[in-house]
Amino acid sequence: MGCSQAPEKAAETTGEKAAAPAEKAPAKDRIEAIKERGVLVCGVKDAVVPFGYVDEKTNQIIGFDVDVCKYLADELGVKMETKAVTSATRIPMVAQGSIDIAAATMTHKLSRDDVIDFSITYFMDGQKILVAKDGGINSVADLAGKKVGTAKGSTSEKNIKAAQPECTVLSFEGYPQAFLALKQGKVSAVTTDSTILLGLKNSDENPDNWVIAGDYISAEPYGLGLPENESNFRDFVNGALMKMWRSGDYQKIYNKWFGKDTNYYLPLTWQMELWP
Template identity: 50%
Template sequence: MYKLPRTLFALTAFALIGASASAASVRDDICTKGVFNAGVKYDSPPFGFVDENGDVGGFDVDLIKEIGKDLSAVCKKPIKVVLKQVTSSNRIEFVQNGTIDIAAATATATFGRMDTVDFSNTYFIDGQRLLVPAGSPIKTVRDLAGKRVGTAQGSTSEVNLKAAAPKANVISLQQYTDAFTALQQGRVDAVSTDSTILLGLKASAPDPTKFAIVGPFFSNEPYGMIMKQNDSKWRNFVNETLTRTADDGTYRKIFAKWFGPKTKYALPDPKRSEAIPPQFPVRR
C-alpha cells in the first residue's frame, strides 16, 4: 500500500482542519459572540425605516427580531440583535464580507444574485409600479418615454425599469427616499419600485393626496433574506423561523401591524400580497 510522505500527510491534515474551521456556520458564530448583526433598510417604510423617535422599525425588522428570539433559544443565552443600515447597492457586499449575518432588505431573489449569495424562502411577494404627482399624464410604464424616472441604484427595480421603458431617462439614486425627494422637488417625473415601497413613500409625504401610485405591475418581486452561500445550517435555521411564524400566527400579526386595513400602509388587496412562508416541518 502506498503511504503519503510524512510532510505531505501533515499538510493534508492541516488543510482538512482548516477547511473544517472555515466551514463554521454563521449560526454557530452568532452563538459564540452573542451578537446577531442584521442589515435592514432605513429608507423603505414600512419594511425598514427610522421613526420620529429615531428608532428603526418595520416589517423586515420585526421578522429579524423573531429570528433573534429563536437564536436566543437555540444558543441557550440572550442574543443581542444589532440592526445595521444597508442599501440596495451594498446589502449583498455586506453579507459577503461579514459586516452583517443576514440582510432583510426588500431583496428580490433572482438566479443572478444566487450566483454569489443564498436566499431564504420567499416571505413576501410584490410587483413594480409607478409613483407620480396626482394628475400626472403618466398612467403606465408605456408613458415613460422621454421622462425622468427615479429609482435606487443596485436594485432589481433599476434593471426592470430599463428593460420595460428603454426610452425613459432612468436616474439611479442611493436610496428610494432620495428618489422621492427628487419627485417632490420636480427633478424627476416619476419614481418606480415595488408597490409597497411606493406606498410607504407616499404615506411619508406631508400631503399624501398629492401623489398617486399608478399602472399595473410590470415585474414579479419575491422577497428573500440574503445570506452567505453554502451555509445550510444557517439558512435552514432562518427558514424554520419563517415557518414557525406562519405556524403560530406571528407572521399574520406582523403583516396586519404594517399592512392591515387600519394602517397608513394598508394594501388594496392584502390577500394578493400576503405571502405566508412555505410550510415545511419545524424541528424545534
C-alpha cells in the first residue's frame, strides 16, 4: 500500500511586520532599488528554532537565518526587515516580489529552481525523524503503517514517502504543529532536517522524552531563495556569503547558534563553495 498524504489544518504563525514591501523593479537593478528603499526585506521562519523564531522578550524574530540576512543588509549599507514565511509561502513570496530574499531553511532543489533562483549553499543538513523515547520506533523502517507529521511545502513530505512508502504523511502548517500532534499521539513521528528536530526537542519542557532516531533519510543543502533571473543580485549575495566565510564571520554566526555551548550543537563539517 502506498504512502498517503492527508493535509491537517493548523493556525498560521505570525511574526515581525515589515514596514516596507520588497517592490519589484523591472526597470531598475534590485540592488539599486534596495538601496533607495533603505531596507532589505528578508523572509524568515518565525517558529523554527534556532533558524528563525520570535524572541519572547523583544517580540522580534531572531535566529541563524536572521543573522545571515543582517550580514547581507550590512554589506548593502541598509536596514533589515523580516517577514514571516512558512515552507508553503516562502517561494511564492519571492516570486511575487513581497520579499527580496528567503532565508528559511530551504533546500535547493532543481524543481524549485524553475520558479526562483538560489544562492550557493550556506547550510548543510539532513532529514531524520523525531519520536517518543519509549515509543518503540528506532528507524524509518519502524514507521510502516504509522502516521508521520511534517510541514506543508517541505522536501520532507516527498522524502519520507520515498523512504517509507507504507506510512501516512500528515502535513501541517509548520513544525511546531507537527510536534504538537506527536505529543498528542496523533502521529508516531515528526520528520524534517535534524537541526530543526533538535530545536523542537530541546525547546520542549521535557526534552528527554524525545529522541532523534535512525539514519539520515536525505541530504539537505540550504540555499537562499532569490528572485528569478536577477544575476546582479545573485552575484552580490554569493559574493557576500563567500566573504562571510573567508572572514570568519560565518563561523561566528554558526557557533552562536550551533556551537558546543548551545542546545543545538552541530559540528561544522562542510566547506562553503568558494570561488577564486
